[in-house]
Amino acid sequence: MRKTFFAIAAAVMIMTGCSQKPAQEHDCANKGAAAIENIMNRKSVRSFTGEAISEEDMTTMLKAAMAAPSGMNIQPWSFVVLTDASKFDDIFQGNFNVGTFKSAGTVVVMCADTTTQSRGSEERVPNSMWRDDLGASTENFLLAAEALGLGAVWTAGYPFMERIEHVKEALGLPAEVLPYCMIAVGHPDGENQPKDKFKADRIHYGKW
Amino acid sequence: MRKTFFAIAAAVMIMTGCSQKPAQEHDCANKGAAAIENIMNRKSVRSFTGEAISEEDMTTMLKAAMAAPSGMNIQPWSFVVLTDASKFDDIFQGNFNVGTFKSAGTVVVMCADTTTQSRGSEERVPNSMWRDDLGASTENFLLAAEALGLGAVWTAGYPFMERIEHVKEALGLPAEVLPYCMIAVGHPDGENQPKDKFKADRIHYGKW
Numbered sequence: 001m002r003k004t005f006f007a008i009a010a011a012v013m014i015m016t017g018c019s020q021k022p023a024q025e026h027d028c029a030n031k032g033a034a035a036i037e038n039i040m041n042r043k044s045v046r047s048f049t050g051e052a053i054s055e056e057d058m059t060t061m062l063k064a065a066m067a068a069p070s071g072m073n074i075q076p077w078s079f080v081v082l083t084d085a086s087k088f089d090d091i092f093q094g095n096f097n098v099g100t101f102k103s104a105g106t107v108v109v110m111c112a113d114t115t116t117q118s119r120g121s122e123e124r125v126p127n128s129m130w131r132d133d134l135g136a137s138t139e140n141f142l143l144a145a146e147a148l149g150l151g152a153v154w155t156a157g158y159p160f161m162e163r164i165e166h167v168k169e170a171l172g173l174p175a176e177v178l179p180y181c182m183i184a185v186g187h188p189d190g191e192n193q194p195k196d197k198f199k200a201d202r203i204h205y206g207k208w
Numbered sequence: 209m210r211k212t213f214f215a216i217a218a219a220v221m222i223m224t225g226c227s228q229k230p231a232q233e234h235d236c237a238n239k240g241a242a243a244i245e246n247i248m249n250r251k252s253v254r255s256f257t258g259e260a261i262s263e264e265d266m267t268t269m270l271k272a273a274m275a276a277p278s279g280m281n282i283q284p285w286s287f288v289v290l291t292d293a294s295k296f297d298d299i300f301q302g303n304f305n306v307g308t309f310k311s312a313g314t315v316v317v318m319c320a321d322t323t324t325q326s327r328g329s330e331e332r333v334p335n336s337m338w339r340d341d342l343g344a345s346t347e348n349f350l351l352a353a354e355a356l357g358l359g360a361v362w363t364a365g366y367p368f369m370e371r372i373e374h375v376k377e378a379l380g381l382p383a384e385v386l387p388y389c390m391i392a393v394g395h396p397d398g399e400n401q402p403k404d405k406f407k408a409d410r411i412h413y414g415k416w
Contacts, residue, residue, distance in 0.1 A: 031242035031355075032246070032356055033355075034246075035242055035245075035351065036268060036272060036356075037243075038240070039275055040272070040275050062410075063248070064247045064248070066410065068347060069350065075407070075410075081411065083413075128367050131340065131343070132343045132346075132389075133343075135341075135342070135347070138340075138343075139276060139343070140247050140347060143243065143247060147243035148244075154277050159336050172415050174416070197275060197278070198271050198274050206288075206290060207380050208286075208382070
């Protein structure tokens with residue numbers, strides 16, 4: 001009987017293509033392909049249902065933003081999360097995106113410390129790489145939103161000072177901190193398709 | 209006997225956690241989680257085996273780079289792919305990263321057109337958002353490298369003119385195009401761990 005059991009067990013496992021792989025391998029046979037698909041599927045979403053996003057999802061997106069590369073590992077980023085849409089008209093006065101912000105219900109102001117600690121002193125000195133770090137951090141946030149099934153759009157802040165001077169004041173940012181950009185994020189309303197922006201003629205080999 | 213077979217078959221399928229899920233569900237039970245894991249796992253890799261990367265992988269990384277968001281959809285990016293390490297000493301003279309470049313065997317110079325077409329005229333006018341687009345595009349490239357099991361590191365170009373003036377000349381870039389950064393990419397040598405950069409105190413709600 002024992003022999004019969006193992007014979008049939010083996011047969012069943014072959015028939016069902018079932019293996020003894022650990023669970024996490026079953027979770028995702030090709031995680032890399034899924035990550036690349038997510039990059040290709042990210043799109044700007046400007047229309048939302050108005051449903052609030054969960055605290056867990058917000059934390060995941062902010063963790064992704066803080067996982068970005070940073071020149072000299074300065075990590076110049078900070079984040080102001082805004083969920084009271086009744087204040088958006090004041091905070092973002094004069095910004096043509098305020099309707100999008102209200103539709104999303106949540107805006108994350110990606111902030112940049114434009115200075116860094118001078119080595120061996122208390123003095124703060126300019127950091128010439130903060131804008132690059134914030135660009136990468138913003139993209140990580142947007143990709144995490146896509147991965148969570150949320151919709152988001154990057155709206156420009158810096159260098160459009162007329163758009164961010166009042167934001168800086170309204171949010172009480174320190175003197176050395178700038179609002180780099182504003183991300184509207186929420187639950188997408190309807191279908192949004194990514195643009196196909198691949199252009200082979202942008203690729204050069206060895207020389208321009 | 210038949211009864212025994214099905215009884216044992218059912219037992220085995222339960223014991224082994226085996227299901228009849230369609231193949232695509234087995235491929236990736238949670239693509240979103242895989243995409244977020246890839247963002248969290250990306251790290252700077254500076255040590256490589258020297259093995260060349262495939263044309264297919266390079267195309268995937270460049271497609272990811274071109275899938276980045278772009279202000280006004282200007283898409284200011286272009287890419288110079290360099291695989292002849294014997295030329296790196298000349299092209300990158302004075303750059304302390306040249307050893308890393310030679311170890312990787314491949315360098316992608318992420319280039320930025322600093323101008324854009326003026327509406328309704330042939331004139332080129334400055335684009336004030338190229339640096340933000342290139343930051344996002346560079347991050348997409350690095351995330352695609354991670355997803356492909358490759359290693360890469362972002363090395364600064366702009367605004368360090370002393371590092372990029374000769375690169376611009378050596379690669380024959382047009383006057384309005386700048387080398388934004390240099391990505392060394394190849395097969396990682398040894399284990400590389402991502403930094404945990406999460407800082408809860410960087411997150412503000414409603415106000416700074």
